[in-house]
Amino acid sequence: MPGLLIYNSLTRKKELFTPINPSEVKMYTCGPTVYHFTSIGNFRTYTSADILLRVLEYNGFKVKYIMNLTDVGHLTGDNLGDADTGEDRLEKAAKEERKTAWDIASIYTESFLTDFKKLNLTKPFEFVKATDHIQEQIDLIKKLEEKNLIYKTSDGIYFDTVKFEKNTGKKYGELSTLDQIKEGARVEPNPEKKNPRDFALWKFSPKNVKRDMEWESPWGIGFPGWHIECSAMSMKYLGETIDIHTGGEDLRSTHHPNEIAQSEGATGKQFVNYWMHGSFLKVDGKRMGKSLGNAYTIKDIDDKGFSPLDLRYFYLGGKYNEQLNFTWEGLNSAKIALEKIKNQLEIIKSNKDRNVISNEKLEKLDKYRNDFISSLNDDLNTPKALATLWEVIKSNIPSQDKYDLILDFDEVLGLDLSKQAETKEIPENIEKLIDERNKLRNEKRFEESDNIRDKIIKLGFEVKDPAKNE
Numbered sequence: 001m002p003g004l005l006i007y008n009s010l011t012r013k014k015e016l017f018t019p020i021n022p023s024e025v026k027m028y029t030c031g032p033t034v035y036h037f038t039s040i041g042n043f044r045t046y047t048s049a050d051i052l053l054r055v056l057e058y059n060g061f062k063v064k065y066i067m068n069l070t071d072v073g074h075l076t077g078d079n080l081g082d083a084d085t086g087e088d089r090l091e092k093a094a095k096e097e098r099k100t101a102w103d104i105a106s107i108y109t110e111s112f113l114t115d116f117k118k119l120n121l122t123k124p125f126e127f128v129k130a131t132d133h134i135q136e137q138i139d140l141i142k143k144l145e146e147k148n149l150i151y152k153t154s155d156g157i158y159f160d161t162v163k164f165e166k167n168t169g170k171k172y173g174e175l176s177t178l179d180q181i182k183e184g185a186r187v188e189p190n191p192e193k194k195n196p197r198d199f200a201l202w203k204f205s206p207k208n209v210k211r212d213m214e215w216e217s218p219w220g221i222g223f224p225g226w227h228i229e230c231s232a233m234s235m236k237y238l239g240e241t242i243d244i245h246t247g248g249e250d251l252r253s254t255h256h257p258n259e260i261a262q263s264e265g266a267t268g269k270q271f272v273n274y275w276m277h278g279s280f281l282k283v284d285g286k287r288m289g290k291s292l293g294n295a296y297t298i299k300d301i302d303d304k305g306f307s308p309l310d311l312r313y314f315y316l317g318g319k320y321n322e323q324l325n326f327t328w329e330g331l332n333s334a335k336i337a338l339e340k341i342k343n344q345l346e347i348i349k350s351n352k353d354r355n356v357i358s359n360e361k362l363e364k365l366d367k368y369r370n371d372f373i374s375s376l377n378d379d380l381n382t383p384k385a386l387a388t389l390w391e392v393i394k395s396n397i398p399s400q401d402k403y404d405l406i407l408d409f410d411e412v413l414g415l416d417l418s419k420q421a422e423t424k425e426i427p428e429n430i431e432k433l434i435d436e437r438n439k440l441r442n443e444k445r446f447e448e449s450d451n452i453r454d455k456i457i458k459l460g461f462e463v464k465d466p467a468k469n470e
């Protein structure tokens with residue numbers, strides 16, 4: 001097998017994936033800030049991470065996968081290009097919803113985990129919360145303090161990016177796609193920062209304000225900056241250098257360069273070997289945003305009569321690092337396609353063993369398996385992998401093999417096709433009743449057909465008629 005190629009945002013090249021320790025790949029994904037329902041845009045990123053995880057496993061790797069939940073310190077200034085200013089999103093939501101920040105964290109963590117499951121995303125080794133790791137974050141800042149990489153201003157403790165470059169000989173912000181990381185053009189520069197690119201490691205609670213979430217620290221009462229949690233938790237669970245770190249493309253220009261700087265500043269070692277970034281999801285060709293009212297959630301998907309797995313199929317129709325445009329029509333096409341696959345699977349299942357096996361058909365089987373994994377191993381090309389799935393469905397390979405192959409593909413696709421395949425066998429007497437009923441329905445003898453329907457239900461079977469077109 002030629003191996004797995006992934007596009008590394010750090011080197012800006014597709015590279016052959018080589019793990020540090022082949023017996024266990026270490027992978028970390030920047031998870032959501034739990035102050036609101038997670039949008040389908042963010043869920044696209046987590047679905048891509050899930051595909052990566054499944055492809056690694058399909059390639060025979062064991063993976064230790066960690067995802068964080070940000071429940072403190074992510075400030076609203078991030079929207080304007082300066083994550084060190086503005087209000088804490090959780091404290092702000094708490095005020096708006098008349099709850100505590102702790103309540104907000106627990107409510108939206110719960111909903112995130114429910115939606116996560118609905119999308120059939122693989123549960124990480126652990127979901128780790130920033131507020132459960134305050135000590136680890138303080139310890140990491142202390143390490144940076146020992147290395148003279150921090151300084152104090154009136155509102156917090158900052159990381160000194162200039163000293164970082166001088167001391168380590170590394171460049172700050174290599175990952176960034178911006179030529180220069182400028183302090184947001186729309187925000188007032190913080191005059192106390194030594195350099196606009198410096199960022200907060202610890203923020204002090206504002207004077208005379210009691211925050212819901214605040215902790216003692218060697219520098220004063222306050223809360224961690226947004227970036228430090230990912231460095232601290234990644235190191236705690238996965239070690240100082242890990243294989244793969246993934247996240248949305250919005251994290252590429254500040255959050256992730258900051259993670260690198262503070263981690264490598266503390267350890268002197270490379271933090272991550274492969275950085276992978278998922279592209280945005282657009283909606284109706286436009287930017288998605290909470291303030292624009294188009295940041296749809298899984299609840300919106302449910303409410304419109306779709307299954308979250310329809311959305312999963314829709315996501316797979318785009319390559320993770322290319323822009324994808326969400327429309328309700330697009331989601332509907334995904335739903336129809338998934339329905340078709342399930343129906344075909346039923347047919348294939350009932351056809352089992354009726355096809356004649358030939359060498360030509362078996363060669364095809366190998367070719368499909370190969371095409372499928374080659375597409376995925378080429379930087380997770382899910383649209384191509386789906387195309388192979390359809391080729392398989394339409395092919396003349398033996399039904400049993402076809403059936404097995406489709407379920408094998410689903411180990412990566414995660415469309416829960418095996419559930420579909422598990423439907424119970426229908427006994428002969430029931431089949432007879434169904435045939436009889438269908439005949440009566442065709443003859444529009446509905447009273448008689450309804451009697452048979454009741455009989456079938458009494459025998460413990462469900463009767464589902466194809467949905468009427470609206």
Ligand SMILES: [Zn+2]
Nearest residue numbers: 030230247259
């Ligand atoms: Zn990250």
Ligand SMILES: [Zn+2]
Nearest residue numbers: 030031230255
């Ligand atoms: Zn992060």
